[in-house]
Amino acid sequence: MSIRETAKAALRGLGLYPLRTFLSVLGIVIGVASVIGLVAIGAGVQKSVTNQISQLGSDVLLVSPAMQRGLFGRSVAQTTVDTSMAKDLVEHNPLIRQAVATLQTQGTMTVDNSTLDVTVVGVTPDYADIFSYPVETGRFLRASDQDLGVDVVVLGAEVASTLFPGENPLGRKVQLSAGNYPTRSFIVVGVMSSLGRTFAGNFDGQVYLPASTFFRWTGQRRVSTFILRARSSDVAVDAADQVDFYLTRRVGANKFRVESQQAILQTIGSVVGTLTLSLGAIAGIALVVGGIGVMNVMLVSVKERTREIGIRKALGAKNRNILSQFLLEAIFLSLTGGLLGLFGGWGVAALVSRWGHWPTVLPIQAIFLAIGFSSAVGLFFGIYPAMQAARLDPIASLSYE
Amino acid sequence: MPEGASEGVATPKEVIRLEKISRQYVVGGNVVQALEEVDLVIKEGEFLAIMGPSGSGKSTLMHILGCLDRPTSGRYVLDGVDVGRLNDNQLAVIRNQKVGFVFQQFNLLPRETILANVELPMMYAGVPRRERSERARQLLKEIGLENRLAHRPTELSGGQRQRVAIARALANAPALILADEPTGNLDTNTGAEILRILEDLNRRGRTIVLVTHDPNVASHAGRVIRLVDGRIVADEGGVAA
Numbered sequence: 001m002s003i004r005e006t007a008k009a010a011l012r013g014l015g016l017y018p019l020r021t022f023l024s025v026l027g028i029v030i031g032v033a034s035v036i037g038l039v040a041i042g043a044g045v046q047k048s049v050t051n052q053i054s055q056l057g058s059d060v061l062l063v064s065p066a067m068q069r070g071l072f073g074r075s076v077a078q079t080t081v082d083t084s085m086a087k088d089l090v091e092h093n094p095l096i097r098q099a100v101a102t103l104q105t106q107g108t109m110t111v112d113n114s115t116l117d118v119t120v121v122g123v124t125p126d127y128a129d130i131f132s133y134p135v136e137t138g139r140f141l142r143a144s145d146q147d148l149g150v151d152v153v154v155l156g157a158e159v160a161s162t163l164f165p166g167e168n169p170l171g172r173k174v175q176l177s178a179g180n181y182p183t184r185s186f187i188v189v190g191v192m193s194s195l196g197r198t199f200a201g202n203f204d205g206q207v208y209l210p211a212s213t214f215f216r217w218t219g220q221r222r223v224s225t226f227i228l229r230a231r232s233s234d235v236a237v238d239a240a241d242q243v244d245f246y247l248t249r250r251v252g253a254n255k256f257r258v259e260s261q262q263a264i265l266q267t268i269g270s271v272v273g274t275l276t277l278s279l280g281a282i283a284g285i286a287l288v289v290g291g292i293g294v295m296n297v298m299l300v301s302v303k304e305r306t307r308e309i310g311i312r313k314a315l316g317a318k319n320r321n322i323l324s325q326f327l328l329e330a331i332f333l334s335l336t337g338g339l340l341g342l343f344g345g346w347g348v349a350a351l352v353s354r355w356g357h358w359p360t361v362l363p364i365q366a367i368f369l370a371i372g373f374s375s376a377v378g379l380f381f382g383i384y385p386a387m388q389a390a391r392l393d394p395i396a397s398l399s400y401e
Numbered sequence: 402m403p404e405g406a407s408e409g410v411a412t413p414k415e416v417i418r419l420e421k422i423s424r425q426y427v428v429g430g431n432v433v434q435a436l437e438e439v440d441l442v443i444k445e446g447e448f449l450a451i452m453g454p455s456g457s458g459k460s461t462l463m464h465i466l467g468c469l470d471r472p473t474s475g476r477y478v479l480d481g482v483d484v485g486r487l488n489d490n491q492l493a494v495i496r497n498q499k500v501g502f503v504f505q506q507f508n509l510l511p512r513e514t515i516l517a518n519v520e521l522p523m524m525y526a527g528v529p530r531r532e533r534s535e536r537a538r539q540l541l542k543e544i545g546l547e548n549r550l551a552h553r554p555t556e557l558s559g560g561q562r563q564r565v566a567i568a569r570a571l572a573n574a575p576a577l578i579l580a581d582e583p584t585g586n587l588d589t590n591t592g593a594e595i596l597r598i599l600e601d602l603n604r605r606g607r608t609i610v611l612v613t614h615d616p617n618v619a620s621h622a623g624r625v626i627r628l629v630d631g632r633i634v635a636d637e638g639g640v641a642a
Binding site for chain 1: 464467469470489490493494496497498502504508509510512513521522524525526527569573
């Protein structure tokens with residue numbers, strides 16, 4: 001008897017009691033679904049984080065004043081430092097290659113009659129360079145803009161497309177107002193290309209002024225964030241420690257928060273690693289439970305179909321024909337569970353990732369793993385019932401009621 | 402015309418030769434002697450009935466003849482093959498190739514179509530799909546069920562089911578048709594119809610062994626042996642061979 005015919009007979013057996021079949025594989029369905037779901041979610045989060053980080057470069061460090069809840073629930077920076085510290089950070093920390101200070105405030109940009117809330121960032125000209133943040137049209141800020149403190153502005157991609165839909169914003173005059181500061185006019189000299197969402201915020205919704213202009217306009221010297229670049233990605237974590245140590249000595253402990261992209265990557269990596277390990281345990285338990293379900297239903301099935309086995313044997317079925325029929329049935333059974341679990345877990349992951357705004361990633365290995373493991377469970381837990389079936393005595397089976 | 406007659410010298414070959422066949426069971430520590438030194442020769446083209454009260458050993462004899470069971474001692478040659486010492490798988494092949502069973506309970510697979518039921522022995526024999534299907538259709542046509550190919554056994558009457566079982570028994574053109582109380586679950590008319598089919602098969606040269614306790618059924622056979630306590634006590638009407 002060919003595999004094809006054995007498979008047909010096995011499938012026929014499965015269709016006999018659909019509800020019982022489903023219930024018996026529920027353990028496998030749940031096990032595979034939870035593993036697939038969590039793996040897919042983990043992979044999606046990791047991918048989204050990695051994307052964000054690689055946008056900026058994994059050698060980038062962010063240093064920002066630590067915030068503490070102050071009077072009336074407002075967040076208050078623990079210290080203030082001015083932009084000149086950027087130079088010191090490079091000079092005193094050999095692992096740091098480059099440093100840029102940014103000043104930040106929330107504001108509103110007006111062009112003709114349209115307005116848009118934007119994040120106004122005062123930066124030095126090497127800001128674009130530190131992120132490899134490319135210009136779309138026009139130019140970025142120059143040293144001369146900084147030195148002269150001219151009223152020019154560079155727009156993030158989203159700002160440009162919202163305020164100047166289908167128009168060329170270069171050379172246009174825009175009004176900026178922020179807080180209590182007087183509304184001021186700026187000339188648009190450039191538009192940045194889109195960077196998307198990143199760990200350091202949404203660059204596309206920002207507008208960039210020379211730091212000197214920003215200071216003259218607002219009088220604000222307090223640095224929002226220093227952006228540092230380590231000598232390489234490999235030393236990024238050490239560089240973060242170095243900077244932390246330097247800042248502690250200079251301004252006191254815990255006044256600044258130093259974040260390294262590399263450290264974030266490592267944290268994510270180790271979280272995902274732990275997750276994978278505990279998933280392995282869940283999968284193991286679920287598959288054993290599921291396997292016992294399969295074994296149970298197969299033993300019942302063999303018992304119920306004793307007469308069928310007797311008939312087949314009388315007509316010339318060899319022991320191995322019976323063995324492979326029931327073994328295939330067990331494998332199909334748990335494979336069905338595995339596939340249901342695969343699609344179930346995928347669906348859950350798709351829902352969760354839509355809600356969490358990260359891509360749904362289902363690693364191909366996870367699919368093979370689900371299929372492979374559930375077949376293996378069917379094989380392992382099906383062998384005993386199938387052997388019971390194959391060993392049945394034809395005479396006793398034929399007279400079984 | 403009997404098959405042997407055309408060959409001039411009427412010496413039909415032996416389909417079955419039993420020599421001193423004994424079968425013992427151990428039941429609850431007691432040895433039960435189900436068959437005791439049974440000698441029996443059945444020639445090709447014979448229609449033989451095995452009779453006996455229950456417990457006489459006729460079921461045991463039938464199981465041994467059908468290669469479902471092995472004798473404790475003695476020699477059994479079926480269609481030229483000494484089957485006494487074959488292992489399980491070899492016996493499965495012999496059952497498949499040389500024996501066609503017809504059971505009292507019909508023993509069709511309830512979830513398969515009658516076509517698939519008739520194909521089953523050929524499937525285990527490895528007959529290619531198309532050939533198998535063709536032959537099964539032919540066999541079902543001969544018993545007048547060619548319009549029911551896709552029906553399940555449960556949709557058929559008892560007589561129809563037994564006809565399907567006979568078609569299935571013939572699938573691999575066996576040397577021996579072994580019918581165990583084939584009319585036991587049928588009313589008189591239907592039973593008579595089944596017996597007519599068996600008689601007809603016998604006329605066309607099939608060797609048939611019928612196990613029954615019913616003298617009316619046995620009367621259709623050309624030769625009747627009677628078993629009591631595991632021994633053959635009578636052998637009547639056999640062709641003088």
